[in-house]
Amino acid sequence: MNPPSLNNTPVWDDGAWRTLAPQASDLTTDVCVIGLGGSGLTAVSELLDLGRRVIGIDAADVAAGAAGRNGGFLLGGTADFHHDAGTAIGRARALRIHQLTLEEIGRIAAQAPGTVRFPGSLRIAESDEEFADCARQRDAMRADRMPVEDYDGQFGRGLFFPGDASFNPLARCRALAMSNVARGAQLFAKTRAISFSANEVVTDRGRINCDTVIVAVDGKLESLVPELAGTVRTARLQMLATAPTREIEVPCPVYARYGFDYYQQLPDGSIALGGGRDKSIDTEWTTENEPSLFIQNYLESVLREKIRVSAPITHRWAANVSYTFNGLPVLAEVRPGVWVLGGYSGTGNAVGALCGRAAAHLASGGTTEFARLLTEK
Numbered sequence: 001m002n003p004p005s006l007n008n009t010p011v012w013d014d015g016a017w018r019t020l021a022p023q024a025s026d027l028t029t030d031v032c033v034i035g036l037g038g039s040g041l042t043a044v045s046e047l048l049d050l051g052r053r054v055i056g057i058d059a060a061d062v063a064a065g066a067a068g069r070n071g072g073f074l075l076g077g078t079a080d081f082h083h084d085a086g087t088a089i090g091r092a093r094a095l096r097i098h099q100l101t102l103e104e105i106g107r108i109a110a111q112a113p114g115t116v117r118f119p120g121s122l123r124i125a126e127s128d129e130e131f132a133d134c135a136r137q138r139d140a141m142r143a144d145r146m147p148v149e150d151y152d153g154q155f156g157r158g159l160f161f162p163g164d165a166s167f168n169p170l171a172r173c174r175a176l177a178m179s180n181v182a183r184g185a186q187l188f189a190k191t192r193a194i195s196f197s198a199n200e201v202v203t204d205r206g207r208i209n210c211d212t213v214i215v216a217v218d219g220k221l222e223s224l225v226p227e228l229a230g231t232v233r234t235a236r237l238q239m240l241a242t243a244p245t246r247e248i249e250v251p252c253p254v255y256a257r258y259g260f261d262y263y264q265q266l267p268d269g270s271i272a273l274g275g276g277r278d279k280s281i282d283t284e285w286t287t288e289n290e291p292s293l294f295i296q297n298y299l300e301s302v303l304r305e306k307i308r309v310s311a312p313i314t315h316r317w318a319a320n321v322s323y324t325f326n327g328l329p330v331l332a333e334v335r336p337g338v339w340v341l342g343g344y345s346g347t348g349n350a351v352g353a354l355c356g357r358a359a360a361h362l363a364s365g366g367t368t369e370f371a372r373l374l375t376e377k
């Protein structure tokens, strides 16, 4: 289905990146970070702040997975809406986690200048039942003094969240990688971890001796860390993007149908649209990461019939993420000295960075408030 121009390349890729070199010899460091997406790169940055020596490796390239191939939404909170999170994990805990994600979005903007915008975001209800759920979310947020407004306008009815943001996820990761290298981290692309314990990572290029390992991989996490089979499950998420267009003005990211569909307009006018996983849920629990005809046809129907955009489609792509059963991410020492983070249930941009920062502290004998909140019973 994909002619070369639609060949699983995200709209974020401007083609200007020169990939990092692979590992060329056996090495020694304090901490080895496996996975150079947004979460792993944030862990590297925090480890540098803590004065640790760091080596980071990626089997493919910086942000080659979901971190560079996502919808670019930077939303407060975890995968659950605030009222659902309050029910699942307790109101005070959900509120504090939400506040920490909003603070993290500010840090992401500071770390990768020019990649983040702060237009807020919309949640749009597609049924009366979903509109009633929006009201429950609004009431829970207002009760916790969180910023939220009713919305009734061009895109439908729902809620507006003024604190949310959007970004170019690939540009953000590339900027963070370059800043980490400039600050002394050794980062290698095309270097796959084959096996790991606290003291050694064996890669397809050699060995890395270290004190501690951080595994920062979202998609296919259960394949890399078999201990997490039963805790996380890999899914495929898909997107498409159009050529720049001014036939519509979308002022901020839009989250519709309980977040199963999502779109935003980029600064050049392109529409980036994702979702539809629930339309073929069995086929989308997969480690395959190529776009599928069925979901792409669904996304195209949303683009043409709901958003009413006729601009040509220039990009179609997919990537893997992993889901947990309680909506909270994994942040755990799965083997002595091996910390693993992932399982963001489709919303890992801000939460992944918080987990990366927390893992850096845990790997250095400390902790963070976010880590404590995650492990609270």
Ligand SMILES: Cc1cc2nc3c(=O)[nH]c(=O)nc-3n(C[C@H](O)[C@H](O)[C@H](O)COP(=O)(O)OP(=O)(O)OC[C@H]3O[C@@H](n4cnc5c(N)ncnc54)[C@H](O)[C@@H]3O)c2cc1C
Pocket: 034, 035, 036, 037, 038, 039, 040, 057, 058, 059, 060, 061, 062, 063, 064, 065, 066, 067, 068, 069, 070, 071, 072, 073, 074, 075, 191, 192, 193, 194, 216, 217, 218, 219, 224, 236, 237, 238, 239, 274, 318, 319, 320, 321, 341, 342, 344, 345, 346, 347, 348, 349, 350, 352
């Ligand atoms: C289409 C799509 C849309 C999404 N939209 C949003 C959104 O709008 N907002 C949001 O918050 N979240 C969104 N997400 C989820 C979000 O992208 C992810 O949760 C997040 O980016 C995960 O980043 P990460 O750094 O933790 O992991 P990953 O992006 O999975 O990065 C892991 C890295 O590890 C590398 N790797 C894997 N195995 C090995 C190995 N053995 N050795 C070395 N390296 C290895 C990979 O090459 C990869 O680069 C979306 C995801 C997708 C796919």
